[in-house]
Amino acid sequence: MSIIADAHTIIDESIKAVLPDAAVRRALSVLDLPQSVVIVAIGKAAWRMARTAADALGSRVRSGLVVTKYGHAEGPIPHLEIIEAGHPIPDANSVLGARKALDLVSGLTARDAVLFLVSGGGSALFEQPLPGVALEDTQTLTKRLLTSGADITQINTIRKHLSAVKGGRFAKACEPAQVFAIILSDVLGDSLDSIASGPAVPDSSTSRDALAILDHYRIPIPDNARRAISIETPKTLGNTHTMITGNVEQLCTAASIAAERMGYTPLILTTTLDCEAREAGAAIAAIAREIHQHRRPAAPPCAVILGGETVVRVRGSGLGGRSQELSLAASKGVDGLPGTVIFSVGSDGTDGPTDAAGGIVTGEFAQQCRDAGVSIDAYLGGNDAYHILQRMGGLIMTGPTGTNVNDLTVLLIR
Numbered sequence: 001m002s003i004i005a006d007a008h009t010i011i012d013e014s015i016k017a018v019l020p021d022a023a024v025r026r027a028l029s030v031l032d033l034p035q036s037v038v039i040v041a042i043g044k045a046a047w048r049m050a051r052t053a054a055d056a057l058g059s060r061v062r063s064g065l066v067v068t069k070y071g072h073a074e075g076p077i078p079h080l081e082i083i084e085a086g087h088p089i090p091d092a093n094s095v096l097g098a099r100k101a102l103d104l105v106s107g108l109t110a111r112d113a114v115l116f117l118v119s120g121g122g123s124a125l126f127e128q129p130l131p132g133v134a135l136e137d138t139q140t141l142t143k144r145l146l147t148s149g150a151d152i153t154q155i156n157t158i159r160k161h162l163s164a165v166k167g168g169r170f171a172k173a174c175e176p177a178q179v180f181a182i183i184l185s186d187v188l189g190d191s192l193d194s195i196a197s198g199p200a201v202p203d204s205s206t207s208r209d210a211l212a213i214l215d216h217y218r219i220p221i222p223d224n225a226r227r228a229i230s231i232e233t234p235k236t237l238g239n240t241h242t243m244i245t246g247n248v249e250q251l252c253t254a255a256s257i258a259a260e261r262m263g264y265t266p267l268i269l270t271t272t273l274d275c276e277a278r279e280a281g282a283a284i285a286a287i288a289r290e291i292h293q294h295r296r297p298a299a300p301p302c303a304v305i306l307g308g309e310t311v312v313r314v315r316g317s318g319l320g321g322r323s324q325e326l327s328l329a330a331s332k333g334v335d336g337l338p339g340t341v342i343f344s345v346g347s348d349g350t351d352g353p354t355d356a357a358g359g360i361v362t363g364e365f366a367q368q369c370r371d372a373g374v375s376i377d378a379y380l381g382g383n384d385a386y387h388i389l390q391r392m393g394g395l396i397m398t399g400p401t402g403t404n405v406n407d408l409t410v411l412l413i414r
Contacts, residue, residue, distance in 0.1 A: 001262075003341050003414050007360060010258045010303070010410060011345055011396065017254030018347060018405050020045050020184055023245035024052040024117070027182045031241070033057070036112045038177075039064030039080060040101045042126040043119030043196060044087070044348045045184050047073045048402040050080055050117055053182075062112070065104055067097035067125050069350075072400045088146060088353070089139050090127040098128035098165045105170075108177035116170075116179050120186030120348060120404030122196025123156055128164040130228040137225050138162060147314035148217040151274055152187060156197040160233055161210040162225060163197065167233035170199035171240050179240045185247040186348075186404045188272045188308055192242060200240050203233035248307035248406035251347055255408055259303035264412065266303045273308030273409065277322040278329035278380060280310050281342075284411055285333020288340055291413055300339070304411040312352070318384020321352020323407050327359030327394065328385040332376055337363035339414035345396050348404035357398040358407070359389045368392060 001009075037060050041050035046068040054061055054077050064080035066073065069087045076082065081100065085093035105114055129138050141162070145155045160167030171179045179200045187194040192201045210229050214221055221229075248271050256266035269287075273280055287304055290296055298304060310322045320328075323344035330342040345351070345358035369376055369392060379388040389395045 003339060003412055004360070006262050007341050007343050007410065007412055009262065010255050011343070013258040014251050014255040014408055015347055015398070015401050015403065018246045018251050018403050020049045020246060020403055021052045024049050024182055025056055027243045027245050028053065028056050031180055033060065033115065033180060034111060034113050035060055036062050037115050038062050038104055038108065038112065039115045039117065040104065041066045041117035042122040043184070044069050044072055044121040044400070044404040045119035045402055046117060047082065049119060049182070051077050053115055053117060054078060054080060063104060065097065065101050069121055069125060085125045087121045087124040089142050090124045090135065092135065094125050094127040095135055098126050101170070102128065102165070102173055105174040105177065108174060110176040112177040114174045114177055114179045116181040116200050118181055118196045119184040120196070123159050123166070126165055126196065126199065130162060130164050130231065132224045133162055133228045137222060141219070141221065141225065144219045148219060149276070149311055149313040150213065150217055151311055152309060153191060153194045154213045156194045157205040157210050157213055159197045160203055160205065161207055161229040165199050166197035167193070167203035168198060168201055168237055169234065171237050172234055175239055177239065181240060181242040183242060183244050184403060184405055185244050186406050188248070188274055188406070190244055190247055201242065202235050202237050207232055246403065246405050251405050251408050252305050252307040255305050255410060264301045264303040265298055266305060267298045268305045271307040273306045273310060275310060277310040277312050277325040280409070281326040281329030282333055284342055284409065285330045288334050288337055288342070288411055288413065292337055300413045302413055306409040307406055309406045312383065314383050316382030316384060318379065318382040319354060319387060320383055320385035321346065321354055321356070323351040323358030324356060324385035324389055325380070325383065326409060327361050328376060328380060328389060331361035331365040334363045335366035341412040343396060344407060344409040346407050347401060349398040349401040354386050355397070356386060356395040358396040359385060359394050360396055361394055365392065365394065
């Protein structure tokens with residue numbers, strides 16, 4: 001089997017290991033839920049999480065709602081309404097989903113429970129702007145934040161302070177019912193109040209923190225939004241119970257097991273990769289050169305594994321995502337290295353605003369670009385990794401995977 005085939009096997013087996021079905025069943029087996037349960041599921045993995053929960057709970061499900069990304073619902077689920085909405089920018093369906101969720105939990109009693117199933121993408125998919133803030137304000141601000149270089153925790157700090165359902169406010173709306181949250185984490189360090197912007201978790205950030213982030217990245221904000229940010233989020237909640245069922249640690253462990261089974265010595269270098277994508281690509285390429293020249297930090301055949309979520313500072317008008325940009329940047333540093341592959345893939349199957357999950361390059365990629373008269377630097381400069389990878393056969397296409405636990409980046413050397 002070729003090294004490219006090995007890479008795809010690692011991708012497939014890693015994602016399979018963090019699919020939410022078994023994880024949700026495990027969580028439900030230890031939760032003490034009452035006989036009346038309302039299901040609210042948000043995020044890119046919401047449909048699969050909700051279907052598993054509905055199957056397991058059966059007649060105990062009183063009603064429910066799934067809010068997921070367009071194209072991520074796989075059919076009807078008994079007793080649950082399904083809404084597809086915008087990501088990474090919230091849209092009218094994001095607001096519709098949040099409004100319907102608030103209606104579902106309105107009037108619940110202490111004998112009821114809300115099973116809140118949360119996965120990455122929930123920040124955009126589940127939105128109810130605070131009074132005085134228009135959806136258009138939230139959309140504009142989100143676009144500016146996503147291209148500013150701010151990390152996901154910083155972005156979600158802003159989102160929490162502009163939303164009526166984030167930063168613990170959804171759990172407050174559920175009172176006096178108890179909220180049992182089962183979470184797939186796509187945030188480094190599993191910071192609960194950052195995952196989907198923490199709708200059912202006390203918020204550790206403050207209004208002052210949010211304003212400082214906006215000032216740091218020089219992002220303008222209208223007066224109405226600034227007034228909304230000054231309204232503090234809940235710092236304590238008495239009706240929430242939370243379990244994390246999947247994260248990037250499990251993703252990287254699965255990649256390690258798959259690589260070792262195929263004869264590579266695995267090395268998990270980090271599960272907290274969070275720098276700019278092109279800087280990460282250059283650093284990983286430098287590790288590849290070190291292995292070839294000095295057999296450190298591992299000797300071939302080896303698999304150096306990194307998990308996390310990089311950021312892209314948008315300078316051009318091209319198309320791409322962080323995993324594609326990372327891979328393209330890495331291709332320059334491994335130019336001419338034999339038996340070398342670098343890939344980066346989003347576990348949710350969608351990298352940025354594209355239909356690709358990520359990118360994969362070899363030590364021959366740069367030469368192949370030169371032979372085709374294609375400039376890697378020109379495409380990087382325009383943030384257009386998608387189109388050069390598409391032209392050169394370097395896109396990873398998985399379709400929506402049904403999960404979301406950050407990105408997986410692997411350096412393979414035979």
